[in-house]
Amino acid sequence: MKNILLPVIIIIALASVSSAQQKPAFSSQTYAGMVTGEATTDLQLQTINGLSWKQWFAGAGVGIDWYSFRSVPLFASVNRSFFQKGKRSLFVSGDAGVNLPWVEERLYTLDLVYRDSDLSPGLYWAGGLGYRFGVGKADNALLFQVGYSYKRMQEKVTSNFPCFSPPCVPVTETYDYRMKRISVRVGWGF
Numbered sequence: 001m002k003n004i005l006l007p008v009i010i011i012i013a014l015a016s017v018s019s020a021q022q023k024p025a026f027s028s029q030t031y032a033g034m035v036t037g038e039a040t041t042d043l044q045l046q047t048i049n050g051l052s053w054k055q056w057f058a059g060a061g062v063g064i065d066w067y068s069f070r071s072v073p074l075f076a077s078v079n080r081s082f083f084q085k086g087k088r089s090l091f092v093s094g095d096a097g098v099n100l101p102w103v104e105e106r107l108y109t110l111d112l113v114y115r116d117s118d119l120s121p122g123l124y125w126a127g128g129l130g131y132r133f134g135v136g137k138a139d140n141a142l143l144f145q146v147g148y149s150y151k152r153m154q155e156k157v158t159s160n161f162p163c164f165s166p167p168c169v170p171v172t173e174t175y176d177y178r179m180k181r182i183s184v185r186v187g188w189g190f
Helices: 002-015
Strands: 025-037 041-053 056-065 071-085 088-101 106-110 113-120 122-134 141-160 171-189
Touching: 025 056, 025 141, 041 071, 041 171, 056 088, 071 122, 071 141, 088 141, 122 171
Parallel strands: none
Antiparallel strands: 025 041, 025 171, 041 056, 056 071, 071 088, 088 122, 106 113, 113 141, 122 141, 141 171
């Protein structure tokens, strides 16, 4: 948690540098989308809140990601707009943070074998290219984005097999899941 807090504070501080013509303003982006990869296709929801200044947006985000294992990405996000025409613009975005597992403890029982599973947090990052369509007189906009994202989780599975001559030692296996996905998202920003 401490590893993500310092970059978020630095990004927000950099984004809050003001100029004489334009001051930073609160901004929010909320997305719903699909992520697809080698394993499956699943839903992803995210909200990012922070400050916008000129062509830049920086903030902190949180989401729910159902790809393979349900998890909660907690991340810092930076966007930059290009080729602005009126209320439309192209933008690139980058996110980096931690992926927290949100699954109940998984217990397996097969005949006389008892297995206990424990998932631990891992790295989360994403990058994308999007298009912003301004809506109405305010700074509201529809957001469309295509990108690539990565989430990592580790699972430690401890198995207790039937023991006929003590002492019996449980067997522990560690699985390292590195999930690389393509994402397509639609959102609303202001």
